Amino acid sequence: MSSFVLQRFLSFFATLAVTSVVVFGVLEWLPGNAAQVILGETATPESLAAMEEKLGLNQPALSRYVAWVGGLLQGQSGMSISYDTPTAVLMMERMHVTLPLAIMAMSLTVLVALCLGLYAASKQNTAGDVGVMTLSQLGLAVPNFWLAILLILLFAVQLQWVSAGGFPGWSEEDGGGFWAGMAALILPAMALAAVQTAILTRVTRSAVIESMSEDYVRTARAKGLSKQQVLWRHVLRNAMIPVVTVMGLQFGNLITSAIVIENVFVLPGIGRLIFQAIANRDLIVVRDVVMLLSAMVILINFCIDLLYAWIDPRLKTEAAAA
């Protein structure tokens, strides 16, 4: 078991390392140097020189890369150009919105999709199944930011149950509170969850159907297990393997889709941060946020890999034998 975990751990670190190089590299190969991009075309030579100094552009790329990575590992990050605060502080602040949003959306997705997918698989080719599949087709086709706007139109403009955007904050001193915060996140979470639910429902349905047609299901029935018992003891665990894979991929999708959704609802999250940073040409923030988001995605994939090994014993023993 441990050799499998070790392999995955090494792979995880390697991917992180390569990602950091690429992120750093992309921002190196800019048209013009970083200072020019940040200050734009109207910059004077003096301000350019000052910016270059500030960014340490006179030093070789390698040492800047090492300094950056070293700083990250020690928990220190660069300073944002536009906000003049460490990016780490900015990012932590924004995560207070994005992380709960992502978790809400993921929970909604998993809950709804697993139920619908199971239902559709057990009622295959009947009206119920067709209904679920049609619904999922619609879910796939609808752009999530349009759904967000429609939700706002319905719940904020028409019914006026929630506000049309913005985030009041989690603490009550700032005028917010737990439930106020949740209320502000519910529509965005729904918009985010819609597409992912459609995808996961389909995957769940086909995974369960596929599992049900496997030979070991026939064996289980021959032992005298009822259809229900077969479903719970044999089919579901096997069907979870592809489902968990997709769930892992989806979390990454969720985080990036949040960029658009946060802009629709004007939520002060990571998505909005990076968007504003790009508009302000604040490359330091952009670089650090991209690194953070990529690292999160890689971490999720690593966790999924570990989850596999727990679910599927074939992986554990194959790796041990290898």
Add this chain to the structure above:
Amino acid sequence: MTTSSTTPLLSVRNLRVALQTSHGQLEALRGVDFEMQRGDTLGLIGESGCGKSLTALAIMGLLPDRATVSGSIELNGTELTPMSDEALCTLRGARMAMIFQEPMTALNPLHPIWKQIAEPLQLHQGMDLATAKARALELLDRVQLPRARERLDNYPHQLSGGQRQRVMISIALACQPDILIADEPTTALDVTVQKEVLALIRQLVAEDGMGLLLISHDLGLMRDQVESVMVMYGGAVVESAPTQELFGMRAHPYTQGLFAARPKLGLKRGTRLQTIAGNVPEIFNWPLGCAFAERCAYVQDSCRQTLPELERVPNTGRVKVSQRADLSAPFAEHWVRCPEWEKLEALK
């Protein structure tokens, strides 16, 4: 097959199975009849698509939902066809057990071996896990799985095909059923392993006094394994006889064809292998009369109209084939000769 006044172990009468497909209702089994007593070993032979597996699945009640079953299946006197799935679940694995062709995929890859053997024990005998695990070990020893104690915690992918089939056998025998149905249990295994597994099945069945229904497409296998053989073609049983008799003389032209088609040692080089001309009719197009009519060397017009009845005349190589156009018409008869019998007779 011995006749007895006691209740037969398994009694199948006029078993018909129709399948609902996009092309309409198809008759897959067209009236299967046979009987088994406790301790009998019966072989069921036929080519792919003749309905042997369907017969087995029908007995177990494991046909898909789109299948309609009619006729009678009695296990120890209990009529199975009208029973609900819940009721059948109490019998499956407990009184009747089945093993399948592909041991590679027949076991759940995510559960350890002992758990899969313990499952029927927990289900039907209410055993707790510890007792069941101990019993699983006993069973594995009984099926002669080497290093059984270590293997208990193994997963299916760590075992070879032959070993997996042994595990399947131990699962089937766990609750000491009255009848074991083996659907091509060795077809997917290496030739060397085949003999071992078959011998094991024979031994265990004899020890427990179980009935064995062995399904195969392999003639040679039948000779050593079972006391009687049924030959199926086109969804019906065309011939059934004790093994010795069948190997000595075949009545039905199809069975004759099957035997003649076997490659024999000692044939002169260049001799063409005999085949049965033609193909099995598509299940969409069952003919009115005998399904074998178009391929039969002895076919008459009446064969194409109605299903014939065969009656072997003992100690001769002749079989009387009777048909009648409908219930009121008189029987038309013609005779069928078994060429092998004649050869043997000529040698005497």
Add this chain to the structure above:
Amino acid sequence: MSTLKSFKHSAQRAFKHRSFGVGAAIVMLLVVSATVSLFWSPYPVGDIDIPNKLAAASAQHWFGTDSLGRDIASLLLVGSQNSLLVGFIAVGIGLGLGVPLGLLASAQRGWVEEVVMRAADFTFAFPALLSAILLTAIYGPGLVVSITAIGIFNIPVFARITRGAANAVWSRDFTLAARAAGKTKWDITWEHVLPNVASVLIVQATVQFAIAILAEAALSYLGLGTQPPNPSWGRMLNEAQSQMFQAPMLAVYPGIAIALAVLGLNLMGDGLRDLLDPRLSRMR
């Protein structure tokens, strides 16, 4: 003559298939709109008509006007050109570069395959939308940059799929026979592998087309995609959002257009997947 007949027969069978029929009909509607809009639209899209801004649907303006008085119907019509363009080019880039890479990886195996697949996996790890935003940020917003960004992310998708399908073809015995007969790997790839993977690619292409349309819409919504005055459905949604209280319908029409286009492509793709599946067609 017989190929024409079999094509006609296939086409008839295709349209009877529910999914494909509906999907193809919608896609054709899209194509027709785009083509028609090249020559005509109810109003020129550049026409600003402030006095008539935010008008409701009427005989003159079938879907009303936006905040600058532009005719919505015309914007929708011409916007379809944009969507189709994005789809074609993005998928084209993916096919053009991804398929050869996949074929190469499959034919050569060994370290070539490893490198190509690792690179593909790595690109998958990068959130695609994020990278597209990044690229548009660095190189400036606009149609060209956004199409390129979306197209680049199609390359590993097609490379993976091609390699997977090609591996299945290579493992069949007839390729071994062809090699024994003296054919080079390139001959076999061209004559055998490619035709056999074509059906998988076609299906994936429709899927990626739909994804490209959605991605471009998102980028345009953020202001990073197609720039004014070229109409874009995504950007229309952004503009509509600020008018949500005055003219809510403005936010509905462009979304329907996008959803319809994507739905049509998805249905077509599903239908094609069923129709082209060799297992199913052999049973007929």
